[in-house]
Amino acid sequence: MNKALISANAKDRIFKVFAILCTCSALLTLLLLIVDILIRGISRVNWSFFTSLPSRFPEQSGIYTAMAGMISLLFFTLLIALPIGILSGIYLQEYGKKNKLAKFIEINISNLxxxxxxxxxxxxxxxxxxxxxxGNSILSGALTLALLIMPVIIVSTREAIKAVPDSMREAAFGLGATKWQTICRVVLPASFGGILTGIILSVSRAIGETAPLIVVGALAYVPFIPEGPLDQYTSLPIQIFNWTSRPQQGFIENAAAGIIVLLVFTFLLNAIAITLRNRWYKKTAL
Incomplete structure (x- = not known):
């Protein structure tokens, strides 16, 4: 029995060391990539880079229209995805019947x-x-990205609502609250931190998506700011993709600078999500 215990402990230590090595190698690879991007593009990150229009001259090219298109795209994406995703999560968790059909829907949403x-x-x-x-308008891109992030919002909303103790619902019912009043005034405030975290993380995913935007026809070169949901547009990932396809070294540096901006934006969103979640959990714990 001692030999079996020693063998199990040895295997546990070996697996732990292997897992640490895998984690360190992945982090080292990511660090090397980030350092390489910083070396290539940090010199191009300046005010002119943010305020300049696209150009065939790399030193004069910027991300002004790409940033405007990305912000417009995210605005319409959230305008479409948030109400549908949050309300769907509320219905599935609080109103939906727990039968085979509901289980089938849940599995498919998770798979999506x-x-x-x-x-x-x-x-x-x-x-x-x-x-x-x-056509290749902002609205078509926003609807496509809304479909992309909606399953994440639905799942995160359901999990956040599910984590609310039943005792809070029972207390509200005991005070004479209706089902909808309980959801609005008790369940949703208690699960707000988890829902908000899921929303921000889904937005972080939508920001970096290039493939669906290319398929629906986002343009690589747009010399104007979109003024409405039916206007043509470009986005920062599309602009980066366009620059990387050019052989000039200046455009490669522009692509690295665009990646830096996109990484900073994504890291900020994730940091905000973590901060808000921690603050909300501390507030609810008190």
Whole structure:
């Protein structure tokens, strides 16, 4: 028995060392990539880079229209995805019947969260660009990205609501509150931190998506700011993709600078999500 215990402990230590080595190698690879990008592009990150229009001259090219397109795209994406995703999560958790059909829907929603983004791009191309006749507009891109992040919002909303203790619901019912009053005034405030974290993380995913936008027809070169949801647009990932396809060294540096901006934006969103979640959990714990 002692030999078996020693053998189990040895295997446990070996697996622990292996896991640490794998983690360190992944972090080292990521660090090397970030350092390489910083070396290539940090010199181009200045005010002119943010305020300049795209140009065939790399030293004069900037991300002004790409940033405007990305912000507009995210605005319409959230405008579409948030109400549908949050209300769907509330219905499935609080109102939906716990039967085989509900379980089938839950499994499929979870599976949709892992579908490759290019599949959503193909769906958006057929459904919104061709069938609905929206063309390569901001609205078609926003609807496609809304489909992409909606499963994540639904799942995170359900999990956050599920984590609220039943005793809080029972206390509200005991005071004479209706089902909807209990959800609005007790359940949603208690689960707000988890819901907000899921929303911000889904937005972080949508920011870096390039494949679905290419499929639905986002342009690589747009010398104007979109003024409405039916205007053509570009986005920062598309602009980076366009620069990397050019052989000039100056455009490679521009692409590295664009990646730096995108990484900073993504890291800030994730940091905000973590901070808000921790503060909300501390507040609810008190």
């Amino acid at each position: 969260a892992g579908v490759p983004s290019v599949i959503y791009g193909i769906l958006g191309l057929q459904l919104f660009v061709r069938t609905a006749g929206l």
